[in-house]
Amino acid sequence: MVSLLDIIGPVMVGPSSSHTAGACRIGLFARGMLGATPDKALVELHGSFARTGVGHGTDRAIAGGLLGFHPDDERLRGAVDEAATAGVVITFENTKLRGEHHPNTTRITVEQGKTKVTVIGSSIGAGRILITELDGYPVEISGSFPVLVIVAQDRPGIIAAISSALAAEETNISTMRVSRRQKGGDAIHVYELDAPATSAAIERIRALPAVKHVRAVDRVS
Amino acid sequence: MSYDSMQEALERAAKEGISLGEAGLRAEVEQGLKTREQIEHSLQRALDVMRHAIAEGRKGHLRSVSGLVGGDAFKLAKAKGPLGGTLFTEVLANALAVQEVNAAMGVIVAAPTAGGAGVLPGVLLGLAKSNNLDDTTLIRGLAAAGLVGAVCAVRASLSGAEGGCQAETGAAAAMAAAAGVEVLGGTPEEAAHAVALTMQGTLGLVCDPLGGLVEIPCVYRNATGGAMALAGIEMALAGVRFPIPVDEVIDTMGEIGRNMDVRYRETAGGGLAATPTGRKLAKSRLVELKGTKRS
Numbered sequence: 001m002v003s004l005l006d007i008i009g010p011v012m013v014g015p016s017s018s019h020t021a022g023a024c025r026i027g028l029f030a031r032g033m034l035g036a037t038p039d040k041a042l043v044e045l046h047g048s049f050a051r052t053g054v055g056h057g058t059d060r061a062i063a064g065g066l067l068g069f070h071p072d073d074e075r076l077r078g079a080v081d082e083a084a085t086a087g088v089v090i091t092f093e094n095t096k097l098r099g100e101h102h103p104n105t106t107r108i109t110v111e112q113g114k115t116k117v118t119v120i121g122s123s124i125g126a127g128r129i130l131i132t133e134l135d136g137y138p139v140e141i142s143g144s145f146p147v148l149v150i151v152a153q154d155r156p157g158i159i160a161a162i163s164s165a166l167a168a169e170e171t172n173i174s175t176m177r178v179s180r181r182q183k184g185g186d187a188i189h190v191y192e193l194d195a196p197a198t199s200a201a202i203e204r205i206r207a208l209p210a211v212k213h214v215r216a217v218d219r220v221s
Numbered sequence: 222m223s224y225d226s227m228q229e230a231l232e233r234a235a236k237e238g239i240s241l242g243e244a245g246l247r248a249e250v251e252q253g254l255k256t257r258e259q260i261e262h263s264l265q266r267a268l269d270v271m272r273h274a275i276a277e278g279r280k281g282h283l284r285s286v287s288g289l290v291g292g293d294a295f296k297l298a299k300a301k302g303p304l305g306g307t308l309f310t311e312v313l314a315n316a317l318a319v320q321e322v323n324a325a326m327g328v329i330v331a332a333p334t335a336g337g338a339g340v341l342p343g344v345l346l347g348l349a350k351s352n353n354l355d356d357t358t359l360i361r362g363l364a365a366a367g368l369v370g371a372v373c374a375v376r377a378s379l380s381g382a383e384g385g386c387q388a389e390t391g392a393a394a395a396m397a398a399a400a401g402v403e404v405l406g407g408t409p410e411e412a413a414h415a416v417a418l419t420m421q422g423t424l425g426l427v428c429d430p431l432g433g434l435v436e437i438p439c440v441y442r443n444a445t446g447g448a449m450a451l452a453g454i455e456m457a458l459a460g461v462r463f464p465i466p467v468d469e470v471i472d473t474m475g476e477i478g479r480n481m482d483v484r485y486r487e488t489a490g491g492g493l494a495a496t497p498t499g500r501k502l503a504k505s506r507l508v509e510l511k512g513t514k515r516s
Contacts, residue, residue: 004249005263007333007370007379007396008363011270014323014338015286015435017331018380048382051488052433057286057326077326103382103486125380125388126333126370194254 006144010127010221012071018104019049019056022123024076025220027065029131029143030108030119032217038110041066041090047103049123050094059092062106066090070221071127102130129220137188138179143220145174145192148202153210154180154187162189162211165204171197186212223248227372227413227467234409241399241409242361245368264360267330271319271342274329278318285324287506290436294318297444308351309451316343316447320440333370333379336386336428336435337393339443341366344397344450348404358404365403366396369416376468377475381428381487384478390439390446391423391474397450398457407458417463417470419453424470425477427485429492432503438493 012021031037043062045053053059057076064079066088075082083090097107102122109118120133131141134149141147148166152158159178166173172194180187191197197205197216206214224230224244234244250257277283281295297314304310316339323329323338332341345362348354370379373392378384398415402408407415423446431437463470484491493499 002371002374003252003254004245004364004367004371005255005260007367007374008264008267008341009330009332011267011328011330012335014326014329014335016336017334017338018382019435020335021331048433048487051490052430055287055430055432055434072328074326074328104380125378125383126374127331127335 006126006128010071012127013074013076016056017127018123018125019053019058020061020076021071021127022104022129023049023058023061023106024065024069024071025127025129025143026106026108026119026121026123026131027062028068028070028220029121029129029217030110030117031066031068032220033117033119033134033149033215034110034112034115035215036112037068037086038066038088038112040111041088042109043090043092044095044107045092046095046097046101046105046107049104049106062108063090066110101132134188137181139188139190140177141190141192145194146196146219147217148191148193148197149215149217150189150205150211151186151213152189152208153212154184155210158208158210159189161208162191162205165201166191166193166197168204169198169201171195171201223252224368224372225375227369227416227471230368230372231409231413240361240365240403241368241412242365242403244409245364261360264363265356267332267363268356268359270328270330271346274319274322274327275315275342275346277327278321279314283321283325283327285321285434285436286326287434287436289431289434289502289506290324290440291321293440294321308347309448311350312343312347312447312451313444315347316340316443317440319343320443324436324440332366333374333392333396334381334389336381336439337389337443337446340390340393340446340450341397341400343443343447345400345404348401352405354404362400362404365412366400369396369399373471373474376471378478383486384475385426385481385485386428386442387423387426387474388478389428390442391420391426393443394423394446394450394453395420397447398453401450401454402457405454405458411457413467414461414463415453415457417465417467418456418461419450420470420474421463422449422452424474427481427492428487429485429494430487430489431494431499432506433487433489
């Protein structure tokens with residue numbers, strides 16, 4: 001579903017909705033997954049991001065997103081320098097990712113202390129994004145909804161327990177996707193929600209024995 | 222917004238006796254994520270940002286990050302040619318102004334993208350001035366434009382990297398054509414024909430920016446996109462009917478985009494970007510940018 005406001009918008013710093021606004025949102029999502037400003041980030045640019053990203057300010061936009069700046073924030077212009085000043089070490093590299101990817105794709109690995117997250121995201125036009133991989137698990141996240149990402153052991157009843165924790169707080173699930181690398185191993189759950197998950201729901205999910213990690217990321221706009 | 226085709230939107234408009242913009246607004250409300258008030262508030266903000274960008278760009282003091290473009294909107298605002306002082310030069314000046322602000326990393330409204338952001342405000346605010354239109358009317362115009370853009374997103378593409386410039390300034394021109402007919406009081410059918418008549422003129426347009434920067438020819442292509450939209454609006458309101466249905470024209474844009482060589486899809490590998498001068502200009506500016514940005 002495409003929203004009118006995705007088309008007449010976003011309000012953003014130029015020059016490119018794909019290469020600047022979309023790139024910033026992928027950076028924001030990576031920051032959200034980490035839950036903090038990273039100490040260190042490796043930003044790998046693929047396809048058109050690699051070929052023309054610098055001219056479009058893609059590097060500044062991703063750096064800005066990692067710092068928590070939004071696409072309409074004029075500080076994006078100086079975000080690479082601002083990251084350096086703030087002590088965030090960002091390395092940019094051109095890469096050719098394996099498999100099928102949208103032309104405007106980046107793999108961002110962010111670290112803060114001992115926490116490390118790897119995100120692959122594509123900027124699919126008009127500032128819209130699609131996160132396609134989280135820590136090696138295939139996902140489909142638009143960033144247009146608050147999202148709950150959960151890693152849990154693959155066993156019966158876990159989806160029911162998570163959804164009932166959300167239901168208890170009257171949080172509606174917009175979309176959900178569960179994928180796993182192998183049967184009985186770990187599975188990744190992604191719930192796109194109509195409203196951010198409450199801290200009570202998050203605590204309840206975190207307390208489930210099968211659940212290993214829970215990360216709530218707000219919509220990135 | 223939930224229309225998969227212009228036909229679907231036109232049928233609803235006919236059934237409920239409403240304009241295309243109103244059909245877009247109603248569908249957006251029914252999506253249930255935002256109230257009508259919130260949606261109109263967002264569109265009002267978009268309109269305000271568009272106005273501000275036009276005013277900034279027309280002052281003529283801005284230069285792009287590379288220094289390759291800037292100051293042309295100011296020249297058009299003072300145009301003394303055969304069309305100087307008319308709606309036509311007003312649209313060109315507005316479109317250039319927004320793109321000059323965009324290239325200078327200023328704040329604009331992507332509509333549908335940043336690379337095509339000058340066309341819609343160029344046309345809409347040109348008409349607002351020539352025809353004394355109020356903001357309520359202009360917001361309906363934006364909604365009509367949004368509806369057209371959403372159908373293009375679903376059926377074709379709005380990304381230069383996927384579909385060439387026809388998917389960015391081409392789609393923007395088609396959107397502006399629908400907005401223009403809407404605010405001038407034309408029928409939904411006339412708006413649809415304005416979209417088709419405009420888009421047939423932008424089919425096949427490649428995305429070939431020098432050095433990959435959204436500067437040359439993007440800035441100028443927004444101005445010519447505005448001219449294309451004016452042509453579509455004028456023909457549709459005069460009663461011209463394009464024989465190929467609008468949805469098929471949009472599908473054609475998608476089909477051409479999918480078959481377009483990668484050199485012509487924002488990679489700076491072909492078209493104007495690959496001309497001797499294009500390469501020379503890009504090289505002289507890009508090396509410098511890389512050095513300063515990655516430090």
